[in-house]
Amino acid sequence: MTQDMNAQKKWMQLPRDVVVGHGVIDDVKNVCADLKLADNALIVTGKSTRKIAGDIVHDSLTDSGQRVEMIVSEAASMKEVDRVRKQALESGVEYLLGVGSGKSIDVAKLAATEIEVPFISVPTAASHDGIVSSRASIKNGNKTASIQANAPMAVIADTDIIAEAPYRLLASGCGDIISNCTAVLDWQLATRLQNVPFSEYAAALSSMTAQILIDSADTIKPELESSVRMVVKALVSSGVAMSIAGSSRPASGSEHMFSHALDKVAPVPALHGEQCGVGTILMMYLHGGDWKSIRDALQAINAPVTAEELGIEDKYILEALVLSHTIRPERYTILGTGLTPDAAEIVARKTKVIS
Ligand SMILES: NC(=O)C1=CN([C@@H]2O[C@H](COP(=O)(O)OP(=O)(O)OC[C@H]3O[C@@H](n4cnc5c(N)ncnc54)[C@H](OP(=O)(O)O)[C@@H]3O)[C@@H](O)[C@H]2O)C=CC1
Ligand SMILES: O=C(CO)COP(=O)(O)O
Ligand SMILES: [Zn+2]
The missing domain is CATH 3.40.50.1970 (Rossmann fold)
Structure with missing residues (x-):
């Protein structure tokens, strides 16, 4: 064989x-x-x-x-x-x-x-x-x-x-697409460190989809069918990337683990894509990448970028950050073996997610 x-x-x-x-x-x-x-x-x-x-x-x-x-x-x-x-x-x-x-x-x-x-x-x-x-x-x-x-x-x-539909739902979809940026970085990292199966095609499609949306962030507006068309096409592309990969790896990494952790600890979680968007800011900081341009794009779309805008108290953001690496232990990401509480506070403050 x-x-x-x-x-x-x-x-x-x-x-x-x-x-x-x-x-x-x-x-x-x-x-x-x-x-x-x-x-x-x-x-x-x-x-x-x-x-x-x-x-x-x-x-x-x-x-x-x-x-x-x-x-x-x-x-x-x-x-x-x-x-x-x-x-x-x-x-x-x-x-x-x-x-x-x-x-x-x-x-x-x-x-x-x-x-x-x-x-x-x-x-x-x-x-x-x-x-x-x-x-x-x-x-x-x-x-x-x-x-x-x-x-x-x-x-x-x-x-x-x-x-x-309420504009908040469309902005949430944008957060889910932008999260592909850190999902792909996590996937590449896991491939380098643990030789996990990787698809160049799925990763390229996923990253490109997020980048197109980031570049067009200021055109995403409420009640505009052209905005809806752009977001739907991006969601289709992300779905196709996952189908090519045979897993959610191209569209779900550490930022999704943070969102799943928030779903567990926050008394009233925000929308999935809203949490993933904020997670992308935090995880891009950990990757040493350009987290400010992720934040700028989300702000241009009018998606939440802070704990306050998510409607979640700072303490739950920190709790979720420390818990995130335990959500899906088999999926290696930038979170590695986890953040200490003081490291979690530093990343959340530096990225202005908490003040
Ligand atoms: N399969 C997957 O890969 C993923 C699944 N999820 C899951 O999806 C769910 C979240 O989905 P999401 O869509 O964000 O939120 P919800 O399904 O919670 O829907 C949010 C609300 O919006 C309402 N709504 C939807 N469309 C309209 C519209 N056109 N006009 C007015 N109101 C509308 C819904 O009404 P109504 O009560 O009629 O539904 C609902 O009350 C969670 O269960 C989450 O776990 C999240 C990410 C990925
Ligand atoms: O939300 C998803 C991709 O955007 C699916 O990812 P999960 O595998 O984390 O549920
Ligand atoms: Zn998602």
Whole structure:
């Protein structure tokens, strides 16, 4: 048996149809026709997003002659995944749609993977790259796990709907993209120190995507469909980078570990991408890189750059920093064996995350 890396099997799962633009919610039925998904759908949607998009997709598919059921899910939990899976099996559904925010998409994505049916992602906000990726973040008890699932067969992102979503969600999506900068540095470091598998293509795509967004930061504005289009395309690119890598390495490093740590310690965490953005400032400082330009880009976008703007007390930022390296011990990053409390305070103060 050869040890040649090129001889190893690589299986990349990517969405087949990605439709982005004004009013494309009306194309859901056309995408289903393209994918030969002709009947028996189950829509997973959220409490607010049902009115914004869930009902539209329901009525449009029903009008085209399909049987369609809808389930409103309020949490991305294993209990909800089980509830959706049970209803899908009882009704013998042919495919699932996640119509809404990150929570609804993750629940539908994992339930579809478990019952081995196709899944279509219809995001109402561009808040993170989970709208495209093959990962689902699901709570089990008080632990959240990032679980490998099937990538969506299609992503349908209506820029009109997403532009109407609270701007905070779009700015959060930008933080998730900008975090690719430190994720790739961490990946390169781990490759040098621990010879972990590395993909030049995935890393280049991920870094380039973040850089394009940083260079265009001052064009990202509320209620502009052109801004939404740019962010959605970047989230798609990040998702593709993860698919090429076969892991979240190109888009998740030490800054994500910091965000996951904040989710554990902060009484009221901020949005995923908001926390990752602040994490990128901190981790870029640790890498000895240009953390100021990361901060400037986030500020231009109007994304949080301080503990206060995240709505999280300084003490939880410091606690999360010290805890971050324990989040995913198998993933080597700049955090190494961890920060001491005094080192954590220095990095947080020098980067002005705390004052
Ligand atoms: N799979 C992955 O790789 C990743 C998954 N995640 C997970 O995703 C979740 C976070 O997702 P995120 O989208 O940031 O936040 P949420 O899913 O928590 O959604 C935030 C809120 O925004 C609302 N909303 C969404 N779209 C609109 C709109 N167009 N107009 C008005 N309100 C809207 C939602 O309504 P409603 O109540 O209807 O949903 C919800 O109340 C977490 O569970 C996190 O763990 C995070 C990163 C990566
Ligand atoms: O959020 C992600 C990438 O942006 C997914 O990363 P995780 O593997 O840390 O859940
Ligand atoms: Zn992320």
